Amino acid sequence: MRKQIIISISIILSVFSTKAQLKEFACTDEWVLKIEKLAPTKADVQPKKQHKVLVFSLFTGYNHWVIPHTNEVIKVLGEKTGAFEVEVSTDIYKFEKKNLKNYDAVVLNSTCSVGPRRDLFMDVLDKDEKLTGEQRKNKAAELEANLISYVKKGGGLMVVHGAIVMQNNSMPFSEMVGGSFDYHPAQQEITLELCEPNHPLVKAFEGKPFVHVDEPYLFNKAYTKKNFRPLLYMDTSKLTKKNKEIDEKIKYVSWIKKHGKGRVFYVSPSHNAQSFEDRRLLKFFLDGTQYVLGDLKCDDSPAKL
Numbered sequence: 001m002r003k004q005i006i007i008s009i010s011i012i013l014s015v016f017s018t019k020a021q022l023k024e025f026a027c028t029d030e031w032v033l034k035i036e037k038l039a040p041t042k043a044d045v046q047p048k049k050q051h052k053v054l055v056f057s058l059f060t061g062y063n064h065w066v067i068p069h070t071n072e073v074i075k076v077l078g079e080k081t082g083a084f085e086v087e088v089s090t091d092i093y094k095f096e097k098k099n100l101k102n103y104d105a106v107v108l109n110s111t112c113s114v115g116p117r118r119d120l121f122m123d124v125l126d127k128d129e130k131l132t133g134e135q136r137k138n139k140a141a142e143l144e145a146n147l148i149s150y151v152k153k154g155g156g157l158m159v160v161h162g163a164i165v166m167q168n169n170s171m172p173f174s175e176m177v178g179g180s181f182d183y184h185p186a187q188q189e190i191t192l193e194l195c196e197p198n199h200p201l202v203k204a205f206e207g208k209p210f211v212h213v214d215e216p217y218l219f220n221k222a223y224t225k226k227n228f229r230p231l232l233y234m235d236t237s238k239l240t241k242k243n244k245e246i247d248e249k250i251k252y253v254s255w256i257k258k259h260g261k262g263r264v265f266y267v268s269p270s271h272n273a274q275s276f277e278d279r280r281l282l283k284f285f286l287d288g289t290q291y292v293l294g295d296l297k298c299d300d301s302p303a304k305l
Contacts, residue, residue: 021187021213022187022213022272022274024065025273027068027069027071027072027273031069031072031273032072032076034277035072035073035076035276035277035282036076036080038277038278038279038282039073039076039077039080039081039279039282039286040077040080040081040279040282040283040286041080041081042081042082043081043082043083043286043290043295044203044287044290044296045083045290045295045296045297046083046295047083047084047290047293047295048295050084050085051083051084051085051104051105051293051295052084052085052086052087052102052103052104053074053078053084053085053086053087053103053104053105053106053107053289053293054087054089054094054100054102054103054105054106054107055071055074055075055086055087055088055089055107055109056089056090056094056106056107056108056109056111057070057071057088057089057090057109057110057111058089058090058091058092058111058120058124059110059111059112059113059120059162060112060113060114060120060123060124061112061113061114061115061118061120061123061165062112062162062165063112064110064112064161064162064271065273066110066161066270066271066272066273067109067110069273069276070109070110070160070161070273070276071088071109073276073282073285074086074107074109074285074289075088077282077285077286077289078289081286083286083289083290083293083295084104084105084289084293087103092120092121092124092125092143093143095121095143095144095146095147096143096146097146097149097150100146100147100150100155103155104155104156104293104294105155105156105157105158105289105292105293106147106150106155106156106157106158107157107158107159107160107289108157108158108159108160108163108166109160109161109163110160110161110162110163111162111163111165111166112162112163112165112166113165113166113167113168115168117169118165118166118167118168118169119140119144119167119169119170120166120167121139121140121143121144121167122136122137122140125139125140144167144170144172144173145172148172148173148176148259150262151176151259151260151262151264152176152259152260152261152262153260153261153262154260154261154262154294155262156262156263156264156265156289156291156292156293156294157176157177157259157262157263157264157265157292158264158265158266158267158288158289158292159177159264159265159266159267160267161215161217161267161268161269161270161271162181162271164177164179164180164181164217164219164266165180165181168180168181171221171222174221174222174223175222175227175259176259176264177222177264177266178222178223178227178228178255178257178264178266179219179220179221179222179223179266180219180220180221180222180223181217181218181219181220182218182219182220183218183243183244184215184216184217184218185215185216185239185240185241185242185243186215186240186241187213187214187215187271187272188213188214188216188239188240188241189211189212189213190211190212190213190214190216190234190239191209191210191211191234191235191238192209192210192211192212192232192233192234192253192254192269193209193232193233193234193235194207194208194209194231194232195230195231195232195233195252195303196231196303199229199231199298199299200287200296200298201231201256201265201284201287201288201291201296201298202231202232202284203283203287204280204281204282204283204284204286204287205280205284206280210232210269210278210280210281212269212270212272212274212275212278212281213272213274213275214268214269214270214271214272214275215271216234216236216239216251216253217253217268218236218246218251219251223252226252226302226303226305227257227302228252228255228256228257228264228266228302228303229255229256229257229299229300229301229302229303230252230254230255230303230305231252231254231255231256232252232253232254232268232269233250233251233252233253234250234251234253235249235250236248236249236250236251237249253268253269254266254267254268254269256288256291256298256300257300257302258300258301262292263291263292263294263300264292265288265289265291265292267284267285267288269281
């Protein structure tokens with residue numbers, strides 16, 4: 001009897017372990033077709049003008065395997081609904097002022113930089129032998145400032161998963177986004193709860209939690225001020241494989257906020273492409289994109305937390 005119990009427990013642990021470590025796979029035409037079938041047929045709000053969105057997907061640090069999948073998801077959402085046109089790029093010079101003017105919103109797609117410096121612009125410019133060290137430093141600061149100014153003046157910004165790490169040591173970038181990356185425990189099944197079930201930006205989840213396998217991101221710097229409208233949260237007491245104590249039971253993993261005249265949407269889900277095979281997450285991404293574009297109006301004032 002005892003042997004049977006031990007075997008049963010081993011099977012349960014094995015199943016959980018497998019579930020919490022999803023396999024990577026290439027972004028194929030077949031997978032994109034699956035997403036096209038699952039994606040919303042139309043946007044909740046019809047744009048008053050044609051929008052153009054820049055999806056910036058360069059990484060110099062950790063390579064999230066979901067990057068090409070996320071590119072395709074955003075393209076499918078724009079094309080299928082007609083809500084916006086998408087251009088995908090890995091060129092940092094898209095952040096020159098004259099180039100940013102061509103876009104109504106920018107999506108940063110897991111644009112992780114190299115640690116411990118955490119400055120993606122410098123990571124790229126360090127390889128430019130035509131520039132002096134001082135010129136590289138000045139250009140990196142200029143490109144970051146251009147992005148921040150772009151948002152302050154009314155541009156939209158969507159920050160997906162690891163993109164929060166892009167300029168992780170910059171307080172101006174942290175203030176704009178709403179926080180900086182601290183660390184994350186190992187991948188595991190996470191239950192994301194809705195902060196305000198009736199808020200338009202979480203309408204996609206139909207009042208129910210979103211359960212998926214992901215990296216449970218934790219944040220610092222500007223996050224401590226919580227100068228945002230939270231959308232999704234996780235109960236940290238339910239997390240496993242923590243390598244240090246977590247100071248708060250409730251941690252937010254997605255939010256919206258104003259930054260000057262612009263709008264920012266941070267969405268931590270997801271590290272895994274399998275998460276997009278849920279219609280609800282696709283709708284959430286569409287609604288978030290429409291929010292930063294200024295089409296979907298909702299309460300984005302900081303919540304009293």
